[in-house]
Amino acid sequence: MLPEGDPTRRTEKVRSQDPHEDPSVTLFREYLRLKTVQPEPNYDAAVQFLERIGAELGLGCQKVEVCPGRVVPILSWQGTDPHLRSILLNSHMDVVPVFEEHWSHDPFEAFKDSQGNIYARGAQDMKCVSIQYIEAIRRLKAEGKCFPRTVHMTFVPDEEIGGHMGMELFVKRPEFQALNVGFALDEGLANPTDAFTVFYGEKCPWWIKVKCEGSPGHGSRFIENTAAEKLHRVITSFLQFRDSEKQRLKCDKHLTLGDVTCLNMTMLSGGVSFNVVPSELTAAFDIRIPPTVDLKAFEAQLTAWCQAAGEGVTYEFFQKAMDQTVTSTEESDPWWKAFSGACRDMHMMLKCEIFPAATDSRFIRAAGHPALGFSPMNRTPVLLHDHNEYLNERVFLQGIEIYTRLIPSLASVPPLPAEC
Ligand SMILES: CSCC[C@H](NC(C)=O)C(=O)O
Ligand SMILES: [Zn+2]
């Protein structure tokens, strides 16, 4: 029996499942079976699991309750120069709900087929990354390695519902300040080609409801100035803009979804009866704006479209991200140099993009820390939030190898001028 704290020691429960399976894969499948599924995630199970691993690896372990029932476990590997800024490896514990009838296997069984594809909710988004961080650190520790900078792994709740009771609160806590973060990694997306996608920024999500007020009356008459006529104008302006952005993306092969403004009408409401012309109708829009767009000018455009639709057309924000910080991908940047240099040494092809949706990286960047979104899954279809989400075990294991090179490189970035 190996002693407690020895990084090669694994619990009996994990080891006994399949003697032919790589133990890292077995651990991944164990984590996938924990039902941290929204809207009622079993975070206790995940926190216990992560604490157990922290103890196995001899890592420092703390828990920060950011609000009732929302705990962030932090596993820390102290560097040889703990005064230097640290490396933050972040992942979220929760996963999105499933439509079980559309799955070929139970999404919480982590079934592995004959080709090594592991089917489970969270296989790509993003329990793979959590275990890859852990297993890379396990291997580095087992080899007796240590690095100047401290490495922290944080496992946050509620990313899938916007992070408002997770990372958004956590970055404001003194415990987060005490981590003294220099650089962070968080989630990215799979890439179906040989390349790996790296996200250096995100679009700003704007969620707005446009309310159109108009004259009511009997449904059999030509009422003047109706809410529906105004809503029609609003929808036409918004969707014409949508179409132009869609065309711009289609016509320029250098552009990705992260480079254009995406807009969708996602909800419609109003009306009480077939024969009553309503005095109010509402449309909700999900708008995602790239960091290169002037937000003030864009809002002025929205206002103009609403004004042009007629009297009594107003809008209200339900989400309005304003931080357009991007992380440097210049060779002169020490963090990017360390990240891209390690990737180059592994002959990895990188594609740098703007993330088309919103992740917890936006809170990390807004708090002033450089962050890259990176989930090391190439030759893999993008299946996050989809039915039959899976990850191949060889791709999963390759991701551990990648982190075993990335972590040393990042945790060995020489002291920056501000740190001397
Ligand atoms: C704006 S809070 C919601 C966050 C969610 N994130 C993802 C990755 O789907 C989204 O972009 O809709
Ligand atoms: Zn995610």
Ligand SMILES: [Zn+2]
């Ligand atoms: Zn997600």
